[in-house]
Amino acid sequence: MSIAPQQISQETPENPLLVPSSLPYRLPEFSAIRTEHYLPAFEQAFTVHLAEIAAIRDNPEAADFQNTAEAMERSGALLRHVALVFFNISSADSSPEIQAIESSVAPQLSAHMDSIQLDSKLFARFAAIDLSGLNQESQRLVSEYLAEFKRVGATLGEAAKQRLREINSTLSELSTQFSQDSLANLNSAAVLVEDPEQLEGLSAHQLAAAAVAAEQAGQPGKHLLTLIQPSAQPALESLHNRDLRRRLFEASVNRGQGIGDVRTLEAAAKMAKLRAERAQLLGFASHADYETSDQTAPSLGAINSLLSQLAPAAVRNAQAEAEALAETAGHSIEPWDWSYYSEKVRKARYDVDLAALKPYFELDRVLQDGVFYAANKLYGLSFIERKDLQGYHPEVRIWEVKNEDGSGLGLFLGDYYTRDSKNGGAWMNPLVEQSGLTGWQSVVVNNLNISKPPAGEPTLLSYDEVVTCFHEFGHALHGLFSQVHYPRFSGTSVPRDFVEYPSQVNEMWILWPEVIANYARHYESNEPLPQEVLEKLEAAKLWGEGFATTEYLGAALLDQAWHQLAAGEDPGDPLEFEAAALRKAGVELALLPPRYRTSYFNHIFAGGYSAGYYSYIWSEVLDAETVEWFEENGGLSRDNGDHFRAELLSAGNRIDPLQAFRNFRGRDASIDPLLSRRGLR
Template identity: 65%
Template sequence: MSNPFLDPSTLDYHLPPFALIEDEHYLPAFEAGFAEQLAQIDAITDSAEEPTFENTLIALERAGGTLDRVSRVFFSNSVSHATEAVQELEQIIAPRLAEHEDNIRLNRALFERLRRVPTDGLDAESTRLVEEYLSSFVRAGAELDDDAQATLRELNSTLSALSTEFSQKLLKDTNASALLLETAGELDGLSADAISAAATAAGEAGHDGKYLLTLILPTAQPALESLTNREVRRRLHEASVNRGARGNASDTLAIATRMATLRAERARLLGFDSYAAAATDSQTAPSLEAIMDRMRDLAAPAVRNARAEAAELEAEAGHPIEPWDWAFHAARVRRTKFDVDLDALRPYFELERVINDGIFYAANRLYGLTFAERPDLVGYHPDVRVWEVFNEDGSGLGLFLGDYYTRDTKSGGAWMNSFVDQSELEATRAVVVNNLNISKPAPGEPTLLSYDQVVTTFHEFGHALHGLFSDVTYPLFAGTSVPRDFVEYPSQVNEMWILWPEIVANYARHHETGEALPQDIIDRIHAAGTWGEGFETTAYLGATLLDLAWHSIPAGTSIEDPLAFEAAALADAGVDFAPVPPRYRTSYFKHIFAGGYAASYYAYIWSEMLDADTVEWFKSSGGLTRENGEHFRRELLSRGNSVEPLEAFRAFRGRDAELMPLLVRRGLA
């Protein structure tokens, strides 16, 4: 049987041929990909010709086509559709891939050849390509001696395996921790469609006649805002915060602890005081110290605001506020204080309208894009939909895939992945996917979103636009391949259109009557803008400072009790306010233990400084206009990492970012 990964896809935009891909194709394709790329690397290093940009850098950029194709599909499925077979394969493939990458990045002959490539006469993007490859090889350990490289290889392989184990155990325990309820009465306060979705989830899990509240990845669970039964709220909250920390077969705490200590060893080997210092060395932030100072500066006013909010909630509730009470009573205070009931808005946020008349419409108004659904192109799961994206002149820009519903094989949270990167060198255009975790309604019923889910939909589509708009020569620089503390910036900017008058009037319509979301409600949402920011900022900073604490430990540190370490870290950072737990606790902090955000979770608020300043620019420059969209696309969204990201920001904004818009937005001014 032919392997669909061994040759480039013949489908439009090189969309992977998902209909032909079977689990048995993955491992042989990885084996072929490893061999192919190493042979291509050998051809570069064995060349008798003097190193040139063409015979070294271009050859290196073009190497590894098979491995790239299979890796993108496999690792997308490992989080989007992680069947038992995929999980078993990942345990084999992840450490093998780490070993393979070391075979390239620690290849001294290749590194020395890169060093000798002349840069005279190269254009700016080509010069940057040489510089980025050299710095990435140094960060990977290319300059270490043989013994140190051997140790580094062992650490990399072990960390890769542990990351896979963390992800798989967390997925299993998240599914096992879903709250099963016997009667609909226990769900009092939830909307009819949410109760129906809980019944559907229970039926799919083999519990007909019951109700299942599945868990999303962060600590806060959406149902906590509406459930009137305080005991059910407590059980749901505790199910969330105890994931991975219940002392069972899916316990993740020991894995997290070991990963943090091994990362510290790896950092020391590379000459850094901590993993956090190593991880932030290549970010846009000037230093780890600058990051820590900024986070601590924000922590004190955030907690002060959270305490003030808690006092209001306790007055409303008539009793001390526990973590499982916060969202419920915050919603009641919001209704009393601002006459805003976000949960009651769900009938206005129907998924099809949010997609077609919201995110797509905004992209059309701002960038001239149009979208045509392609049912002839299939995704990796029946829930996945495919749209072709066109520029204003009718030329094809790429493909956008949407995978919106939750399932047992999908990790919690929301994210964007790329199946094909844009590149002039390879003559390719982008193929990207957005993943969300929306509960699937019963057949025939509409998919109604919470306001937070609408925000997530716009946010993730901002990542998709960043990938689709890429206009670079070299694959290394394509789309979202920017520093971690810059990548969230374009996605956060896209959130500004959610309540923009022309946009919200187009998509926020009652799914039964077609009535537009009343303007007075929109006005009240704006008026309530900073209410709850004390909670949100404190919860976020709790996770951020916990991440930095885990990754600031020096090599040789022994941590016997990870929960005690967590508690001490939050206390030391001044964010240990019991009613507001961190957005993620250690045991389910997938971003840092099974994602790319280790020592970089600060990126969201660091990027938000750029985002808030950009929103001010749009507002002062005329808002939703094609001219503004083209300027943002041309100077920033299209550049990927082909220029230094803050240089791209300055080209767009005309100056460096200012902090005040962020402080105002967060109620910290």
């Protein structure tokens, strides 16, 4: 018998994580949650979940859908709630205390899930369920559980299961360690500048943000250039001082190699070897084969074929760009010169100065009059800021999202500013997941890393940050629009190589005439971004695609190299392995490091993208097709938005994602629109 929430709250009323939230949409009561609540909440949640699982497994009645599959979906709600709240905090507002809890909980969570997923008796109950008479979503639920049980090792012998438990526990520890060390390295690699003359080229707002960062770091009167997670750093585009560009570039690409920070290379190599061993135990040739087995990509061979097909053309484009940069510079260029001279070429060829656009991209206008405006035109949504509700940090903003008929859809949280306690990069997390079974609606959060200006100053975004705002909100829409019955299928719980697709589609509205005319206005004069500038932006779209595609492919191919290792294969020195892998793939360019090097590749060593970084380009095949469909059918309209919402965004994983795409598009996807978009024909 499962333990009801009311029983939990009566036993431990002092812990707000163990009491159902009374706030709208079950928003966690962050004002009451303290660090000391997390560990006891996990302990209680583990106990409750194991009791729920035991009741299912040991039920003397014959297995049927209600007492096994549906009961499984109802189980673990408390643990899921605690984990969603905690792991959002650990990535968005960490602390030494939070990191200590994470280091303790991660292996416990791994062992807990192994105890369930490797349970042969539980698997047998699912195998005994009669599927006749069940609707499509219920049949899919049983099939997905059966596939997962087999995939993770439920049918193996006890000795193999024990080794799996050991590997999974060690991997969870190493992943947590990599994440925490990577954050420490990101912070310690920030470049301190004592002479303000070296900062010539930065805007007044960039200078102000660097001054604030230095003051917060205990260096008043100086400037601190903080880093973002990828190799390329925004300030490299505009800094005139070549030596400072070198310092910033080297600080970025040398993170995690033991030069003044925590070395992460050994942890990465150990994880790759353990993943290869686990794959062999599970009957796969490599970790990449294992990860591909439940994705939309038909095979690892298909992934390798796509990446190898794109690489030569991307490298040719990058080399042509490098020649143009050297010509503009008047001398041979170094890696730290690329972004700087790329902007000069962009300005000379297309008369587009991206840095000069920042006054037109004020954060609140981008959100309210750009991101939210497009969502209103497409889907009829409205956004009401709820200042009466509190997030997990003072900088978090909360909006209630409503449908056109006034019905509530969910809550959207925005956490936009960088801080030392936040991981680099940008992401979307669910805090409450929609489900017809539970009756819950979605609560989702977008996290970005925008430099915070001094008090009273506007937050002006780079063009790349505008892209990130639209992209991450595409993930948010995927979560908010979820209309599934079972929690397992909710929102973005789709194959990893499909999850980026809706977010990439949402980027198409950035330069859509009606949208950009509404949000791109000078923060002081309110003048719109001139039409001729918009036309030049469109004309300049392909400039820099050689760089962008090659640096992305470098990371995707490096990911595959680490995760196509065979069991027992020794990669040797991690840096030598990295160089050899890039060389073999044909993307080793001295001037252009991969978007992420091994030592700070959080996506694959501390996130859910191991052997899956290819998914961005795989998803972009669907994205490019979808953009073409919108353009062919009139673009920004309710009919188009409603069709995309009904057939794809709301479907979650209750139907096969590629079938959802076919239902939307009317056919399978072609690679041709992607090749045209990236200039790879």
